[in-house]
Amino acid sequence: MSGNAAALSMAQAVPLRPAAFESEPALSWRDRLAGLDLVPDLGANIGSAEWWRGLATLTLLCGSAIATFPGIKPLEIGGAPALDAADFNEARAQMIVPLALGADTGRHMAATDAVRPLTQTPERPQIELAATLGRGDSFARLLERSGVGGAEAQAIAQQVSGAVPLSDIAPGTRIDLILGRRAARTMPRPVEALAMRARFDLRIEMERIDGRMVMRRIPIAVDATPLRIRGRVGDSLYRSARAAGAPPEAIQAYLRVIGKQISVGSDLRASDEYDIIVDHRRAETGESETGRLLYAGLIRGGKPKLSMLEWTKDGRSQWFEASGVGERRGGMVRPTNGRVTSTFGVRRHPILGYRRMHSGVDFGGGYGAPIHAVSDGVVTVAGRTGGFGNYVKLNHGGGTGTGYGHMSRIAVRAGQRVTRGQVIGYIGSTGLSTGPHLHFEVYRNGHAVNPMSVSFVTKAQLEGQELAAFRARIRTLTAIAPGAALAPVAPKQIEGPKLGSLADVASKRAGDGL
Known part of the structure; x- marks a missing residue:
């Protein structure tokens, strides 16, 4: 660059557009029409030129529609029907048409000379x-x-x-x-x-x-392999067992059996496994039927916690534990199914904070669980009683009495006679209590004694060869694989002649002209 070069002024700067564009012709009518908004929003810019143009367009369209409406008529096609009304009804009477499609005239063709009346209705051969x-x-x-x-x-x-x-x-x-x-x-x-x-x-x-x-x-050949069903308890034993294929009657029987040994509501864990074995028969023709409950087991941590089998002793069918101990009968029943949470004796009171005599036994249980009278007796107290809260006391005669404390609700009244096993109230947490439970006391001549020293019930016991046969039966049942009764088996061949089906007999007799 030479030294005498001078900078350009803004007027002398090179223009960005050629001079030819300064005289650009006006936009064509197509471009203007394309940019014209024929349907503007009449809710905006009210009173503007664009708004008035939209109103005029709307008025023009409405007027055109009203003006041309009377003149619009459907096209008419001439021509007479193929059949008049009388001919159409006559033809319809001879049609084979469903009622829904017009076969409703009820008209029939008149009888001809070829028609002969029957003297009597023909007899069906069979x-x-x-x-x-x-x-x-x-x-x-x-x-x-x-x-x-x-x-x-x-x-x-x-x-x-x-x-x-x-x-x-x-x-x-x-x-x-x-x-x-x-x-x-x-x-x-x-x-x-x-x-x-x-x-x-x-x-x-x-x-x-x-x-x-x-x-x-x-x-008919029948496979009598018992049906065994196992699974985890989960959120609900009933729903889990139903999903595994156990019949509702078998589940209810299972719950009744194990409910005599543990509290189903509080002692069952989600990780426990139920073991149900029921009588099951399957015929070679495909039918199957499920019978009574044979075995009730409960597995916890991979080891059997309960193993119950129905067995007949002295002509009476009852459920026995694997050890050979049967159902308890006679004496006093347990007041509730919950487990013992606190025993008889001196202890530190959980609320008062000092050591004093605990004159009964505490049974744990869910709120509202039933409480049963351990034996026949008369209600001497039924109401609020100090730290026991809602309390019931029974007199069983012979100087023996029982007391039941912390109930949520009392189901008997003073002076009422109750029977062994009758519901007298429901577990709660009234009085001096830290949670729902039953405080149970036993009295002899007015003094509280250890309830665990009282023989509530007697137990049936299997011994000798009968116990050996009982345990052998348990081993046989528990050796069955779960679901083995449902496995496909080859049908057995049945000896002897068979009759055909009734359809075959009917067709044979029809062919013989019988």
Whole structure:
């Protein structure tokens, strides 16, 4: 750059646009029309030129619609219908059409000379029907209601009773029948064939051959492997067991059994495992049925906590522990199912803070759990009693009495006679109490004694060979794998001839022209 160069002024600066653009023609009409807003918002800029233009456009459109409305008519297509009303109804009477599509005239074609009246209704060669045995019903009465003559019904019932006692045929059993042609219209139809599932493991089929009913007994192979169900208790033992496939009746029986040993409401843990074994039978034809509870177990930390088995001793069926100890009976029952949380004797009082005599035993339990009278007696006290809160005292006679404290609610009144096991109140935390529990006392001649020294109940005990057989039964049941009863098995071959189905018998007789 030379030294005499001078800086340019703003007027001498190079323009950014060519001079030709200074005289740019006006926008075309298309561009202007494209930028025109024909439907402006009439809620904004009220009174402006754009607002008035939008109002004018709206008025023009509304006026055009009103002005042209009367002149708009649908197109009409001429032409007469193929059939008039009378002809259409006549044709419709001969159509095969559902009622929903117009077959409602009820008109029929008149009879011609080819029509001959029947002297009597034709007799059906046979009738197939099914009957169900009701509760309290009789097998012979069921046959009679189905149209079988009284003498034949009694004869068939007697013949069936030779194969299975009629009392063993369960209510709800279905009996399939084929009734043959009558000798006269005033006579009942004879039984040509009969079939039913008389028992879970037996099917009976009867067929008339040479004028007499021939019965065939068809045994059904049955797998009697008990059904074992195990699982974690979780939030709810009932819901968990139902999800695992246990029947509701079996779960209720299980809870009743273990409820006599532990408190189901407070002693069960979510990590515990239930072990339920029920009687189960499965037929080769696919049907299955579940029976009574056989075994009730509870596993905690991988080790059995409860192991209960039903066993018959001295003609009485009851539940025994794995050690051979059976149900408790006689004497006094436990006042509640909770576990002992504080024993009889001198202790430091949890509220008063000093040591004094604890004249009873405390049982833990959930709020509202029932409290039972340990034996028959008369209510001598029923109400608020000092530090015991809601308190009930019973006199059992012979100088013996019991007391029940800290109840949430009392269910008896003073002077009332109660029986062994009757609910007299519910666990609470009234009086001097740190939480819901039952304070239970036993009195002899007016003095409190240790309730643990009282023999509440007697226990049935298995011994010797009977105990060995009992434990062998437990080992047999607990050796069954969970779900083994539901595993697929190959059906067993049944010896002996079988009758075909009633449909086969019916088709055969129809083919013979019977």
